[in-house]
Amino acid sequence: MTVVVVGAGPVGVTAALLLARRGLDVLVLDRHAGAHPLPRAVHLDDESLRVLQAAGVADAFAAVSRPMAGLRLLDGGGRTLAEFPRGAGEHGWPQGSMFSQPDLERVLREALAAEPRARLRGGVEVLHVEHPAGPVRLTVRDRVTGVEAQLVADAVLGCDGAHSTVRRQIGARMRDLGPGERWLVVDLVADAPLPVWAGVQQVCDAVRPATFMPVAGARYRAEFRLHDGEAVADLDLAGLLGRFGAAGCTVVRSAEYRYAAQVADRWRQGRVLLCGDAAHLTPPFIGQGLGLGLRDVHQLAWKLAAVLDGADEALLDTHQAERAPHARSLVRLAVLLGRLMTGGGERAALVRRAVLTGVRRVPRLAAFAASSRTPPLRPGPLVRRPRLAPSPVGGLLPQPPVDGPGRLDDVLGSGWAALTCGGPVPADWPGPVVRADGLGSPELVRWLRGRSVLVRPDRIVAAAVRR
Template sequence: MLRKDHTESHAGPLSDGDSESTDVVIVGYGPVGAMVANLLGQAGIRTIVFERDVKPHSMPRAGATDDEVLRVFQAAGLADQLLPLLDLGQSTQFRSARSVPLVTMRPRGGRNGFPKLAFFYQPDLERVLHEGIARYPHVAVRTGVRVEGLHEDDDGVTVWTRGGAHGRQKATRARYVVACDGGRSTVRNLRCIAFTGSTYAQPWLVVDAKLEAPLTDVTSFQFIGDPDRPAVTLPLPGTHHRWEFMVLPGEDRTEFATLENARRLVSPWVDPDRITILRHIVYTFHARTAARWRSGRVLLAGDAAHLMPPFAGQGLGSGLRDAHNLAWKLAAVVADDADPSLLDSYETERRPHVTRMTWLTRFSGALVQTRHRRVATVRDVMLTKMARLPYFTEGRFKPDLRYSSGAFETSPRRAGAGHAFPQPTVRTPEGRMVPLDDLIGGGWALIGRDLDPQVHLSSESRALWDTLGTPYLSLGRPGRRRARHEAGTIAVEDLDGHALDFFRRHGGDFAIVRPDRIVFAMPDIRELDHAADLYRALIRGKSRRHPLPRSSV
């Protein structure tokens, strides 16, 4: 049974025109809220977004992302708009106190179909997301509106809002609410959800600037491991640049954040008279998480659910992964294609991955933040040795997107379930070369390893997948796609080998892929029909949950 936290606002009686209804209310119009709105809009879900600020945030905050997040933009139909605005293929470098390069990391792999590291200017990224929402007339955005209260009952949630300082209070009725309203989340506080964790003792000054031209001697993301004052310097797309400087013990934060001090600190890199400093502000970094990410019909995402330090560039990325995981589940529940219990799997899946990413950011921060000279010397020696290890220099230490439990088959024989299915470039029967996700669309997919899925499905199972609009693919090696297949099956060649390698590593003849590209099951031929039963149990919740049977092979 759903938990019904009860929060009342101080509301008077409603008059005509004071109320409206929708399927989903999103609170917060930052990148995470905007991505959830795009994905729900794509699914045809009526959505209203409430944002307390009148105008979009004009200052950059996040600056780095990865291939997994670019795949989320692809799922939202926005990759083509975003890619020209990115700085792709950059490297990350650790430098000593004397700015001597110790190790350079150039992530390699690209199994998601994009470069593994990308830098962006956040106002540009948000503009892409906001323009994307304009595609959907059933998605409305209300700015200058603050949420003042919530009340949940058996049928939905009433969200009480007020526009402007003296506007009239209004009630919006929704089936679900998604809180994407940041680390100081109003919605999380209204639901009395604890937000626990640690606040870093060392505050940092962040300086964002517009240059006349990119710095020729700073062409990568650089951590400066200077015990006297650790620093970060980061070129962003165009002529934008960011510096970050540790505030040392005993320094006054207010004085340290002055424009004069910001100009002094950046002067070793650039003439401060030849740049425009857009922002200079002291931040204290957090590592916190909400006690629960679902409270009845209210769900938390992004910074409202978790905060992490910025040192590995994973804060915003984790929020956008939340959006991809949650949106398809919420859309299925709203459309009555899934049982509401499916929403419980959102936190079950996402929380452990966020925990792993938080550990990575804290480890990265520990490398750069030490102020003990002996520790820094040992660190520098260690990094110099790590410079010879591809595991480190190619970024293989970053945890892949995979879940250990949730809404997928958890048999130990099929360890590929719960992993993100790779995205190779495939060749179609017409000779086109396309990314796999563009071919299978935004829903479920059934992919055979050199097999036609339709041939091995019973009529009952096929009816289920057909109802979901599931595309059927037969995936073969270059030059060896299937010549014969059922009408409706697309026979393609895996030009990169990523997907076929995934099959070899994890077994199974088929991969059933969820809308968020996570593998739902990897059955053998004899198990394929049972995967439909598993879908009914885990997604629709209409039969006893059970694992796929063990094959006799």
Template sequence: MTADTVPVVVIGAGPTGLTAATLLGQYGIETLVLDRWESVYPLPRAVHLDDEIYRLLARLGVAEDFATISRPAHGLRLLDGDLRLLAEFRSGAALGRHGHPEANMFDQPQLEELLRANLERHPTVTLRGNVEVTAIDPSDGGPARVRFTDRSTGETSTVTAEYVLGCDGANSLTRRAIGSTPHDLAFTQRWLVVDIATDADLHQWEGVHQVCDPVRAATYMRIGERRYRWEFQLLPGERADDYRDTTRLHPLVRPWTADLPADELEIVRTAEYTFRAQIADRWREHRLFLLGDAAHLTPPFIGQGMGAGLRDAANLTWKLAAVLDGRLPDHVLDSYETERKPHARSMINLAKLVGSAMTAGGDTGTRLRRILAPHLHRLPGLSNRILDSRTPALHRSALVDRGRLGLGLAGRLCPNAHLPDGRRFDDLAAGRYALVTSAPVTPALRSEIHDRGGVLITAPPGTALHRWLRRGRTAAALVRPDGTVQRTTSDPKSLTGLLPASSSCGRVQG
């Protein structure tokens, strides 16, 4: 038995755990990542992320590499059970408010390879694979003890951590250690997920195809140069094993593959997934936290499952870094669940709504979709709203001051807008507190913000940030290191006292 001590242990090296570890590494926080796999889990799972998550990947330092393994989607088509077009919502290649394409298709193992390689840039982070975490002891509010076993040698080790981030999936050991219970949000559907590789071009529209059919709802999308994904709702009595070979699978995919011979289709994976909607009742117990699928499960209909976990990591890690550096008190970590849990629930409910719209209502629902869907594009603003990646504002907390009415910019992300010098907001903010203002500023104010580890960003008339402030009916916004607006005011000077003195969040290592 060996012993060690680190500030943070991250359990799980999927996208959420790798993102959390990278962000902590950028703040110089010593972090140990434990994962049961020796290398990247090889089978594809998540295939979509929006421009907000792309923006986060840019902060991690992998945006350029991600661009080489991803492709923007062209929008969304709604089809009936006979694959007749009901409605189409197109998105172009233009960049969204976060500075990146709004819908992006990718292969999760490739993304994880990028994140693992990028993690090596941070010497304070250690990734140890091929280990099984067997026990987590919260130690009555003190540092937690994590026991794990090397799967090759059987050697058992224990590490003591100031904080433990449970990014360990739907069957989370961390959640059991906390005593948290998944709360069912009344959505369960069995689906067949199929990944196919082929050198042939299927000559299909390169957006997402949603088949709205109460009998056999389905989704089709192109993922990469030679990768395609289908999802089919399973009928009662069907199993994924019924479709392991190409001969039996071919009739399901033939509407998209046409005359392409079955032997030109390479099955990468067929798997049965039960799409669930769940949220854990507690996300924190003393030094233990839940992130990603350990905290919430989202049906895949809006492509936000993986993104929710990365949002968790972005929300929690800068706070944790400031607490470990003594710049913020430990109790502000309660704001993580206060902010993220209602947001996650809202996104789960939206996914449920979309899933029900695809499958509910039987023959009556099918008739209604055929009547109503072709006219959806005529509703003012609906097309933009369907493709818009903006999500709800965060709930009021110790670090989000939304006021009594909950209106305005607080709790929302600052746009990654172009600045007058050609850079974007994130280039200058760089993971620090930022005070954005259209009001006159003095050298003393600029110096005070700098001394506290923040950055002052002026928004002169005619700029995107000036228009953003004006729409929010304010002259100044304090933007947290995760890009969220903490508070707005007409007097920028009044916001400086909210910056942690000599903020640890001002020493991002890149």
């Protein structure tokens, strides 16, 4: 069985690694000859690190990233409105990690080169995708020689970004969930560490909202919202950077971006499926752009492998049914927080200060704001979550430390598993039964609260029962 992944960015290469580790042959096609050399994504949360862990590259990623200290909200005068610290996450990794995307791409491509079931072809453009019942046929062109060729695959994943060819080929369209905004993104290198906070600083100023953050090593990033009709050349960039003490840094890249809030109306046609920016685009305010794409491929890889091994094709229907609502909720949250942090005038600034003061004084609200947890999946065929009672179903199983050389995910294996402290385990639950009270993890025992839970291959809790 062969899967073609279109797009060799972090989402596409991660998809290839996940599929290859499930015994499938994978060909990754990319229109560019090599990896993109400039930084783009800079943040991943601990849920996303579970995906890189499943792909076998989390430890290598940890070596080129650094934990994020948290988020600090500032007013236009640079005074702190609120601070939400980040620390050790419940998934065995830091709640937030900062990195330079070229470093992540190098880690992923090195792992791909070492994977015997996967290969990468750069400089290849996909022209056409035919998706009848059965194998998928692709027409591709070598961008150097101009030679066209036909390829046949058992499935195709469109991980080819915001201007996705695969999305266009299946007739899908992006639907707006909020207005777009123009921002200037500036990547910097400093000769010496800057005397700035180790977390992300968000300037909540309606006149000139801005973001500043240390990335990794000597790298930093600054972002400034552009006014309607304003040209980048009109900005006093040195003055804008000066408020963060970064005026003397070397500018590696300065580029205008138009942040969009969109989700595709169709994610699948037969065995052609969309993931990552091909399926959704989000403003950067909650740092979930790349994380959303990694969740897409983590939750799709085991389903696709099962279908290609003979499972009911209807299993692929759950891809959009599960991922699209999750993506929409996070994109809408990013739009809302962007408005709350940067919208309005003087009056809005006063309201913002009052609201943030209230949040800081209520421990539960402050803890929620600092959490890296994303919303649970909606109930469905693979998520047996009660609609009213509180339940862990639909969320990601935590990964506290366990006895032994591996992590909890290693103990559970690559398929379905039941986790229990001795309570009842329904006979129809697939996979092995793992006793949590034998793993040396009191945190896991406390989290179970006497329940038995069914864990999917992507570590989503599918069902739970009590004693």
